[in-house]
Amino acid sequence: MTEKKSIWKENKSEIFTSIGVILVIVLIFASLTVYSQNWPPAVVVESSSMQHGQNFVFGVINTGDIVGVKKVSSFKDVITYLVARESGGPVNYGEYGDVIVYNDYYRGELVIHRALFYVEGWNGDTPILYGNNNPSWLNISGSTVTIFDKGFRHQNVFIDLANYIGETGFVTMGDNNPVADQQPGSGIDNSLVNMTQVKGVVFGYLPVVGTLKLWIEGKTQYIPEQSNIIMALILVGLIVFAFYPGSRKDKKKIN
Numbered sequence: 001m002t003e004k005k006s007i008w009k010e011n012k013s014e015i016f017t018s019i020g021v022i023l024v025i026v027l028i029f030a031s032l033t034v035y036s037q038n039w040p041p042a043v044v045v046e047s048s049s050m051q052h053g054q055n056f057v058f059g060v061i062n063t064g065d066i067v068g069v070k071k072v073s074s075f076k077d078v079i080t081y082l083v084a085r086e087s088g089g090p091v092n093y094g095e096y097g098d099v100i101v102y103n104d105y106y107r108g109e110l111v112i113h114r115a116l117f118y119v120e121g122w123n124g125d126t127p128i129l130y131g132n133n134n135p136s137w138l139n140i141s142g143s144t145v146t147i148f149d150k151g152f153r154h155q156n157v158f159i160d161l162a163n164y165i166g167e168t169g170f171v172t173m174g175d176n177n178p179v180a181d182q183q184p185g186s187g188i189d190n191s192l193v194n195m196t197q198v199k200g201v202v203f204g205y206l207p208v209v210g211t212l213k214l215w216i217e218g219k220t221q222y223i224p225e226q227s228n229i230i231m232a233l234i235l236v237g238l239i240v241f242a243f244y245p246g247s248r249k250d251k252k253k254i255n
Helices: 002-036 081-087 211-217 225-254
Strands: 042-044 066-070 099-104 109-123 126-129 138-141 144-150 155-160 169-173 198-206
Touching (some): 066 099, 081 109, 126 138
Antiparallel strands (some): 042 066, 066 198, 099 198, 109 126, 109 169, 144 155
16 A cells, blocks of 8 residues: 555656646647537648648648638638638638638548639529629639639639539639649549538648658658658657656656
């Protein structure tokens, strides 16, 4: 009995610290769940489609980042690229407008891409885009929408909506992709994204930390080299922090 009490007394501080850390983590997840109205309230980014190039760039969404996802009830709750660029903001994660997370039923996985615009109706074969005030950088010719000088590459994006005449929904695109999701060659279910697919809007992110999950799952193909290095340094730091207090205590006993 004396030995058990001694072990408790020697490790009491560490035990209380561990319990405190666990309670803080639980509180954070509970708060995020209440705020986002989603479970899980955050997801790990597995592809490089939202990066601005192949290297890690702070302030944009990179492979291995964790993003928070807030539930939305209407397409009007999403600030599209079109609406944001027309009004001069907001700029989220290095580009105009909101990033949404939606279910790609074709591949059975979540997609984290930017909402370019919302097709709210049609005038014959011409799409009616929500919030469109005919800016100079946007052109609509029949069913084809062209966005000029888009993104960090300053590319012109051509989106042919001929296959979706009469449908409504979001047109989406990864910042690092050459074509919109609703075009051939995107590798994604090509339908317009409707609200039943939308899990929510990205409301914040934690850089790099999700890299550990991708390491465990073997999904390392798209992780930027800088993210791997930063994650390795974080792990080394945690290991040193975990063992250093114990080593210091042993040295005191020897002395």
